[in-house]
Amino acid sequence: MLYTSTRNNTIRVSAAQAISRGISEEGGLFVPCEIPSFSLEKIASMVEMNYISRAKTVLKEFLTDFSEEELDYCVNGAYAPEKFSSERIAPTVNVNKNENILELWHGPTCAFKDMALQLLPYLMTVSAKKTADGKTIVILVATSGDTGKAALEGFKNVENTKILVFYPVDGVSPMQKLQMTTQEGENVAVCAINGNFDDAQSAVKLIFTDNNIKAQLAEKNMMFSSANSINWGRLVPQIVYYFSAYCDLIEQNSIKCGDEINVVVPTGNFGNILAAYYAKRMGLPIKKLVCASNSNNVLTDFIKSGEYNKNREFFTTTSPSMDILISSNLERLLYHVSGDDAELVNELMTSLSTDGKYTVSNDLRDKISVLFSGGFADENGVFETIKEQFKDFGYLCDTHTAVAVKVYEDYVKSSGDDIPTVIDSTASPYKFSKSVLSAVSDDLGDISDEFKTVDELNRLTGAEVPEPLKALKNKEVRFKEVCSKENMSEMVFKLLNI
Numbered sequence: 001m002l003y004t005s006t007r008n009n010t011i012r013v014s015a016a017q018a019i020s021r022g023i024s025e026e027g028g029l030f031v032p033c034e035i036p037s038f039s040l041e042k043i044a045s046m047v048e049m050n051y052i053s054r055a056k057t058v059l060k061e062f063l064t065d066f067s068e069e070e071l072d073y074c075v076n077g078a079y080a081p082e083k084f085s086s087e088r089i090a091p092t093v094n095v096n097k098n099e100n101i102l103e104l105w106h107g108p109t110c111a112f113k114d115m116a117l118q119l120l121p122y123l124m125t126v127s128a129k130k131t132a133d134g135k136t137i138v139i140l141v142a143t144s145g146d147t148g149k150a151a152l153e154g155f156k157n158v159e160n161t162k163i164l165v166f167y168p169v170d171g172v173s174p175m176q177k178l179q180m181t182t183q184e185g186e187n188v189a190v191c192a193i194n195g196n197f198d199d200a201q202s203a204v205k206l207i208f209t210d211n212n213i214k215a216q217l218a219e220k221n222m223m224f225s226s227a228n229s230i231n232w233g234r235l236v237p238q239i240v241y242y243f244s245a246y247c248d249l250i251e252q253n254s255i256k257c258g259d260e261i262n263v264v265v266p267t268g269n270f271g272n273i274l275a276a277y278y279a280k281r282m283g284l285p286i287k288k289l290v291c292a293s294n295s296n297n298v299l300t301d302f303i304k305s306g307e308y309n310k311n312r313e314f315f316t317t318t319s320p321s322m323d324i325l326i327s328s329n330l331e332r333l334l335y336h337v338s339g340d341d342a343e344l345v346n347e348l349m350t351s352l353s354t355d356g357k358y359t360v361s362n363d364l365r366d367k368i369s370v371l372f373s374g375g376f377a378d379e380n381g382v383f384e385t386i387k388e389q390f391k392d393f394g395y396l397c398d399t400h401t402a403v404a405v406k407v408y409e410d411y412v413k414s415s416g417d418d419i420p421t422v423i424d425s426t427a428s429p430y431k432f433s434k435s436v437l438s439a440v441s442d443d444l445g446d447i448s449d450e451f452k453t454v455d456e457l458n459r460l461t462g463a464e465v466p467e468p469l470k471a472l473k474n475k476e477v478r479f480k481e482v483c484s485k486e487n488m489s490e491m492v493f494k495l496l497n498i
């Protein structure tokens, strides 16, 4: 299996090269040259397997340059049952009739990013051994909350790696901040920046491409890499859980092998739903991919009209991981749906960076709308949905998941298409305790600190508090540093001790 770039399809690299480089040199994203296909018999054979074996079955098709032993080492390390609060790793829970929730937040940081970021460090160190001749990999992350913590936890104490995370000083939830500032591990560092997420992201990108800085790192036998969802190594682990959820539904007698399902995904950067698209292309019987957005509904409009336009008001919502106007992974979808047209992708991406918008042809728009349906939920819809899911079915969901549930309900109403459906649940409700509590209770009680809010939500709903969040209460804050966005590169040197 070889990979090419969305902006130059003459490029050919191995999986190990795609993963250790992160992004192609001309700015395109790596995509598989062909997409493997699974027969229904093969899918049926996965029903008996545990999550680790299901993961290996899928990854094997994409990582053909990894040996059997290397793959075993990666999946056994990443999905070791003791790191997850469910022995099924990603359990599928029937909530009501054909509504099934795929819980992707049982990992160490209680958000779905763990599903990929527990595996990425293994994929990256194995890839680096094949391609990067013993260099120490320095992972540089700008985060709006979940990615930073999940990457820290994934890379902590991983040999030959160091990880530096920058977060906007006022741009993350109190729980997310605590998760990062108390991070353990010898090879980790965390720093707040005076600025917003875009400032952090732009500064990180500048450091990545600064030849002077790169040369100074090379002298110390170090190189940068990225843990963000433009890296193929973050996308491929996400394909696994769609197969796994389908197998769970067969196991639960909700469907027979071969029956179609719908999938609903709360979307920001378009990574998670793109993984579902790959699963469909591989032969998983998915009828519709439902893309759920919050008030930042640039994707809803794109799927309906064919025009992508980020020139619009930006809303700060209670589902912050979806507050995004540039969905990077859409580039990969455009490449595949246009029949590998790198020239077109180049044109569209140039237009996006110069004018903030682009329009696809009617033909391309129609192809996309056969595959995808788009919808969005506003803040009121999110709160009402959390409240109703809890009242009617005793199921407590977080704000991001609520966006997806609301869009699912609207989709069923408007289309009449109510076949068995998998809705991705992307975070534990306790990561956003205050929002969730105010949805299910009129009297908030004592919420003077984050842990009191957690306790109050627990008292009221009985939903279990994840151990990793409970444990934060007694952890020492290790990282208090704040820097300006102009001083980030100096901070990188300081944190690396060079």
Ligand SMILES: *Cc1c(COP(=O)(O)O)cnc(C)c1O
Residues within 6 Å of the ligand: 111, 112, 113, 146, 147, 229, 266, 267, 268, 269, 270, 271, 272, 273, 321, 322, 400, 426, 427
């Ligand atoms: C990252 C994230 C999302 C969005 O996923 P994408 O792959 O970026 O579309 C949704 N919910 C939560 C909780 C997240 O952390």
